[in-house]
Amino acid sequence: MPTKTNDYKRAYIWQLPIRIFHWVNAWAITGLVITGFIIGDPPGIISNKEASGQFWFGYIREIHFICAYLLIAVMLLRVYFAFKGNKYANWRVFFPFKKEGFKRMWHVIKYDIFLQNEETQGSPTGAVGHNSVAAASYLFMFLMALIMIATGFAMYAPNATWFLPKMFDWVVTLVGGDFNVRIIHHFVSWTFILFAIVHIYLVFFHDWLEGLGETSAMVSGYKFVRTERVKKEQEENKLSEIELTNQNSTQIKDIN
Amino acid sequence: MKSKDKVNETYYTSIERQGYNRRDFLKFVAYIGAYMGVQSSAIGQITKALETTPRLPVIWEHFQECTCCSESFIRSDHPIVADIILDKISLDYTLTLMAASGHQAEAAKKATMDKYKGEYILCVEGSVPIGADGNYCCIGGRSAVDILKESAAGAKAIIAWGSCATTGCVQAAKPNPTGAVPINKIITDKPIINVPGCPPIGEVMAGIIVHVVAFGKLPELDSAGRPKAFYSKRVHDSCYRRPYFDAGLFAENFDDENAKKGYCLYKVGCKGPSTYNACGNMKWNGGVSYPIQSGHGCLGCSAKDFWDAGSFYSRDASVNAGSIEGNADTLGKIALGGVAAGIGTHAILSNISKRKELKNRITQATENEKHLDDL
Structure with missing residues (x-):
């Protein structure tokens, strides 16, 4: 007889557009950071070729701009799905600044800084989607991305051939000159690097401790939840069946 | 001193009287029109305006400045700029160049201000100190703030010459002991044309004056109040070394092989990519050269707060974050290390703190593994 273990059910948490957003965003940011550092401090290359035969720095900048547009495109997609997606993708998730939200944030922090351990393993009460601290950090990064877009387009505006980047030339006046725009752009880019490291570490940390598919969820969309939680939800669903008939939220699938 | 009977004289009349013939005049119009960036069809309009417009009364105030703007202006490479535009436009009052001095000069200014109330153009060179009740800069016993407010009250428009008057320049750089401010911090109820640069290009200055005269209105301004005709492009965008930038060929020192080859000065702190000016096209001293052409990066003299915005010879500005000072990358690396x-600490502590949780899970899972039938 095996030791008594918990029963889990598979739940579809991250819809396809959310996953597309995540990975395009992740690779765009990676590209932006790498090319950004090269643009900020390009390597000095000694070359015998004429300048007319070379364009590598131009291509680096082009990659930077392409990645920037990709980032904006998937950001718009994400904002759309903050209204159209399931409840785990909803915009309300990212504003946990209510009494209940702060309580949950404190719970996550306590757990992460070893003030408290879960009594039973497998996170019976923890967040299924973004935990509150993570959600708050994504809101922060969303704002940082807005700063990067505004300052980036402000620097891009003089060379821009269409209206969108040109809409940001007020940023230059606001922060007092192009040089300040550049410094802000450079500083804020570091928040993305630091965020990415902490984000990846905490994903691994929670996956390793809880074993609920935290990491693979962003590939497959599925996470595992304790069976009793699903039952509870199914009862709730029965109560409000009519409301939920057309909803695509929480498609619970049995693992068996 | 300018006598009042010459007031209604047109520009063309005074140009003729100076000994220039019509051909010279038309050449000047074509030349300044090209600098202003107007279409060739507008040259007739400028000609007509200069022929028929009476001389524009101008008061040119000097506050905290080095007079480099005036110097640049009188060195515009076309003689008519200095002879006619400067002589005829600004003779009413300009400390450096007028013949009158002392009470005579102040009286002349007062007379112009009274007679042409609401019509004259006020040119301001230099920043205005507001620290210590404005006593750091006094002319004729009156503070610069006072004088500026008085002259601005009756002005039709104000032209702020140079970085001092537009952003404060070196006087307003940290720690700014005199509390120097640009004039748009003091005068807010008049149209102001900002003409930054330390100094601005002489032809730019002449072009702006001719624009005001010829079209009877201010040139089109950008969000920072600068004429779009001269300040809409970055020095970087009109730089003849730009192909080296795109090719990724950079000088790393002023004496290295790449510098000798004339490669891009981006890595030695050229501020061309963040500076809006016409240096790349119009150049200086009659189109002879400009800083980048002489092998020195752009200092960004027409950019806001250029004295405080980092080193002239590096691309990154140091920022003081508490006790640590460094540029974005230094501070970023420190944060990264932290x-x-x-x-690392967290990962180790997790293993200790969560050992019970982990042990449970591992035991259970190992147990399950043993009871699996399949391979």
Whole structure:
């Protein structure tokens, strides 16, 4: 007889557009950071070729701009799905600044800084989607991305051939000159690097401790939840069946 | 001193009287029109305006400045700029160049201000100190703030010459002991044309004056109040070394092989990519050269707060964050080290703190594994 273990059910948490957003965003940011550092401090290359035969720095900048547009495109997609997606993708998730939200944030922090351990393993009460601290950090990064877009387009505006980047030339006046725009752009880019490291570490940390598919969820969309939680939800669903008939939220699938 | 009977004289009349013939005049119009960036069809309009417009009364105030703007202006490479535009436009009052001095000069200014109330153009060179009740800069016993407010009250428009008057320049750089401010911090109820640069290009200055005269209105301004005709492009965008930038060929020192080859000065702190000016096209001293052409990066003299915005010879500005000072990359690396150390510590502590939880899970899972039938 095996030791008594918990029963889990598979739940579809991250819809396809959310996953597309995540990975395009992740690779765009990676590209932006790498090319950004090269643009900020390009390597000095000694070359015998004429300048007319070379364009590598131009291509680096082009990659930077392409990645920037990709980032904006998937950001718009994400904002759309903050209204159209399931409840785990909803915009309300990212504003946990209510009494209940702060309580949950404190719970996550306590757990992460070893003030408290879960009594039973497998996170019976923890967040299924973004935990509150993570959600708050994504809101922060969303704002940082807005700063990067505004300052980036402000620097891009003089060379821009269409209206969108040109809409940001007020940023230059606001922060007092192009040089300040550049410094802000450079500083804020570091928040993305630091965020990415902490984000990846905490994903691994929670996956390793809880074993609920935290990491693979962003590939497959599925996470595992304790069976009793699903039952509870199914009862709730029965109560409000009519409301939920057309909803695509929480498609619970049995693992068996 | 300018006598009042010459007031209604047109520009063309005074140009003729100076001994220039019509051909010279038309050449000047074509030349300044090209600098202003107007279409060739507008040259007739400028000609007509200069022929028929009476001389524009101008008061040119000097506050905290080095007079480099005036110097640049009188060195515009076309003689008519200096002879006619400067002589005829600004003779009413300009400390450096007028013949009158002392009470005579002040009286002349007062007379112009009274007679042409609401019509004259006020040119301001230099920043205005507002520290210590404005006593750091006094002319004729009156503070610069006072004088500026008085002259601005009756002005039709104000032209702020140079970085001092537009952004404060070196006087307003940290720690700014005199509390120097640009004039748009003091005068807010008049149209102001900002003409930054330390100094601005002489032809730019002449072009702006001719624009005001010829079209009877201010040139089109950008969000920072600068004429779009001269300040809409970055020095970088009109730089003849731009192909080296795109090719990724950079000088790393002023004496290296790449510098000799004339490669891009981006890595030695050229501020061309963040500076809006016409240096790349119009150049200086009659189109002879400009800083980048002489092998020195752009200092960004027409950019806001250029004295405080980092070193002239590096691309990154140091920022003081508490006790640590460094540029974005230094501070970023310190933060990165902190995060890495934190994560390492956290990973180790997790194994200790969560050992019970982990042990349970591992035991259960191992147990399950033993009871699996399949391979």
